[in-house]
Amino acid sequence: MAPSIVSNIADCMAVKGEIQFNQTEHRVKLVESWGIEAGSKILEIGCGQGDTTAVLAYFTGEKGQVYAVDIAGPDYGSPVTLGESRDYLVASSLGNQIKMEFQVNILADTVTFPENHFDYIVFSHASWYLRSAEELSAILKKSRRWGKQLCFAEWDAAIQHVEQQSHLLAVLLQAQYEAFKTDSEANIRSLFTVEDIKDMAKDAGWNVVKEESIYSPKLKDGDWEVDMVLEFAEKELRQLPEIPGKLEKLIRSQLRILQRNKETLPIHPLSTVALTAR
Known part of the structure; x- marks a missing residue:
């Protein structure tokens, strides 16, 4: 891909610098794998701060439309909130083909679209x-009526x-203690394999x-997950008094492995699987 394409899209994002460039570059790989065509009408579920939204808007072009939704509120996110990121993005050169809405529960009865309303x-x-898993299954079933292709x-x-390994271990640790929660705002609440x-x-x-495997080693997501787990694991465990003692000891052993890995191994992000379905 041409670096100029990535730079032009990244410039539309509120976060600047190398981190945003690498995130945008990764999303370009995904969109290229899916084969998004110009002029398409797209529904994006779980848009977050719009990293993929911006790339979708670029590839669908001025004649296309991206409707991006997320269940989180506009104040969610750091260092830039979802709302701040949306405002910056829709004011950019890509803004005309983007509509972003938050606090949208895609499974709510009030959220519906005509059959095959979207291309993707x-x-x-x-x-x-x-x-x-039940929530993911329900979203996949409900959205199937609305679009011709799943990306x-x-x-x-x-x-x-x-x-x-460290990125995976950090994800597994979070998934284990998240399994005991009924309410959470964590970035990782479940783990699904391919x-x-x-x-x-x-x-x-x-x-x-x-099905395509995409590896973007410059992404820092692995580092972020490892650092967050090591910083907040004790607090998480204290908030789960009902957790079985044997499981707590297992989690603490895994935390020691993660700490050792951080001290002795470089941390690279997991690969990404990009699926196209019809």
Whole structure:
């Protein structure tokens, strides 16, 4: 891909610098894998701060439209909130083809669209944010009526490099103590493997026609997850008094492994699986 394309899209984001460039570059790889065509009408579920939204808007062009929604509120997120990021993005050169709304529960009865209203349904790095497999299955089933093609991306729990071990371990730790919560605002609440996602997509009526592994080693998501787990694990455990003692000891052992890894191994992000289904 041309660096100028990535730079032009990244300039439309509120966050600046190398981190945003690398995030945008990764999303360009995803959108290219999905084959998003110009002039398309797109529904993006779980848009967050709009990293994928901006890339989708660029590829669909001035004649296309991206309707991006997220269940979180506009005040969620750091160092830039979702609302601040949206305001910056819609005021940019890509803004005319973007509509972003927050606090939208896609499973609510009031949220509906005509059959095949969208050319693409996009779910990009948003599934681990969900509370359960049942919620993901319900979203895949409900949205199938609305779009012709599903474009799905998530981290791949099958590590390909030893340096990815820490990212995976940080995700597993969070998924373990998140399993005891009824309410949470964590970035990772569930873990789904590629096989889990493909099974749920199939059950929802989607036929996976393409699967691609995408590795973007410059992303810092692995570092962020590891640092967050090591910083807040004790607080998380104290808030779960009902957790079985044996499981707590297991989690503490895993935390020691994670700390040792951080001190002895580079941290690389997990690879991403990009799925295309019809």
